[in-house]
Amino acid sequence: MAVLIQDGRRSGHLKWTREAIQRRCADGAVISAFCTPRIPRPRQRDAGAVVEALGTAEVLFDPMTHARLLSGTNKLEDYDTWSLWGNSGVGLDTTARRLEHVERVFSRQSELGLPRLAPTLALASARSSDADHAVETARVARGLDRHCYQSLVGTVEFFASGTDLDAHVGRLAGLRASTWVLTLVPASSPNLIADLATSTVALTGWLRTIHSLSVRSRVIVQNADFLGLLASAAGADTVGSGWDRSMKVFDASSYQLATPAPRRPASYVTQRGLVAILRRSIADDIQRLDAARAQELRGGPMPSDDAHQRVHHLRVIRDLVSDIYRMRGQEESVSVLRAIYHNALDNYAWLDSQVPGLVSASERDAWVNYPLLTLEQYAKAEGIW
Numbered sequence: 001m002a003v004l005i006q007d008g009r010r011s012g013h014l015k016w017t018r019e020a021i022q023r024r025c026a027d028g029a030v031i032s033a034f035c036t037p038r039i040p041r042p043r044q045r046d047a048g049a050v051v052e053a054l055g056t057a058e059v060l061f062d063p064m065t066h067a068r069l070l071s072g073t074n075k076l077e078d079y080d081t082w083s084l085w086g087n088s089g090v091g092l093d094t095t096a097r098r099l100e101h102v103e104r105v106f107s108r109q110s111e112l113g114l115p116r117l118a119p120t121l122a123l124a125s126a127r128s129s130d131a132d133h134a135v136e137t138a139r140v141a142r143g144l145d146r147h148c149y150q151s152l153v154g155t156v157e158f159f160a161s162g163t164d165l166d167a168h169v170g171r172l173a174g175l176r177a178s179t180w181v182l183t184l185v186p187a188s189s190p191n192l193i194a195d196l197a198t199s200t201v202a203l204t205g206w207l208r209t210i211h212s213l214s215v216r217s218r219v220i221v222q223n224a225d226f227l228g229l230l231a232s233a234a235g236a237d238t239v240g241s242g243w244d245r246s247m248k249v250f251d252a253s254s255y256q257l258a259t260p261a262p263r264r265p266a267s268y269v270t271q272r273g274l275v276a277i278l279r280r281s282i283a284d285d286i287q288r289l290d291a292a293r294a295q296e297l298r299g300g301p302m303p304s305d306d307a308h309q310r311v312h313h314l315r316v317i318r319d320l321v322s323d324i325y326r327m328r329g330q331e332e333s334v335s336v337l338r339a340i341y342h343n344a345l346d347n348y349a350w351l352d353s354q355v356p357g358l359v360s361a362s363e364r365d366a367w368v369n370y371p372l373l374t375l376e377q378y379a380k381a382e383g384i385w
Helices: 013-022 047-053 095-111 129-144 163-173 192-198 200-214 225-234 280-289 291-298 306-324 330-354 361-381
Strands: 002-005 028-032 058-062 150-155 179-185 218-222 238-241 268-271 276-279
Touching: 002 013, 002 058, 002 306, 013 028, 013 047, 013 306, 028 047, 047 058, 095 129, 129 150, 129 163, 150 163, 150 200, 163 200, 179 200, 192 200, 192 225, 192 361, 200 218, 200 225, 200 361, 218 225, 225 238, 225 306, 225 330, 225 361, 238 306, 268 280, 268 291, 268 306, 276 280, 276 361, 280 291, 280 330, 306 330, 330 361
Parallel strands: 002 028, 002 238, 028 058, 150 179, 179 218, 218 238
Antiparallel strands: 268 276
């Protein structure tokens, strides 16, 4: 079981990542071609220096081809330092482009001494030319290195496509990759986490996919955070998380040049007993209600600042994932997570009895009710309940 910190652009990211690993609330990191340059810049370490700084921790280099090929992606300052495309141009729609790109990606990963992780496309449909191109890219990667890790990236529409999804995953499973790295892409929205949580059909398909691939392979889910608890119940042993929105969930806008003026991120506090991340003002209200109960709900002391919140959040995610996974049988893992959600609902009921509406019904739904519904749909489909 492991938690990997997704890459980010904020000043101090490497320092915070090292500290999290040293504190054992994270186990490694993912380097993104969009966030970490191959060639150092002023006040920005290059990938080689990052790998060296992280020592023996698990590190992956994700070329983020799926993000590069999204419509609207234009934040390429760091990405272009990697020179990942050959003379045939950008894309995975021809044999030459696939081969040139995979060769360059693997070369960069080998230079860093990291596992070879194959690139892929973000799929919106399991029956499309893009789906075929993704399979062919995976086959090229396996032909170059039969031990390489493989990638699967899909939108909510892709993971909600039922039998078409299952047929596509069957094609990929035939590659017999040792490790699969999965990413779920939500629709563009101001509240990506809530919108993902309400997409129960897509999340159920995501869990079926994880379960199917985990039978023979290790499964890592990127940008998953609290939804990674569901993934762990389905068989994923590693969850990608972090402190910013673009680390907790895949955010297409983070690969686009920003037009509005940057805003200071709001302050939040993770609540283990509520399986949620709530604004600090709400955390303060809970603290005033009952200090002892508030500490129990948080899963520790009140973080004094954002630095302590980063550590607190990662520790909560890692502990919960560990409780669920622990190399258990599938039925037991699902039961553990179900108990976590039901306990959270009891805690929400207590809060509502003290101060009605302190936490909105929509937040409770996003953090617990919809994920619980997803778990139940998945368990029913798998014959667990």
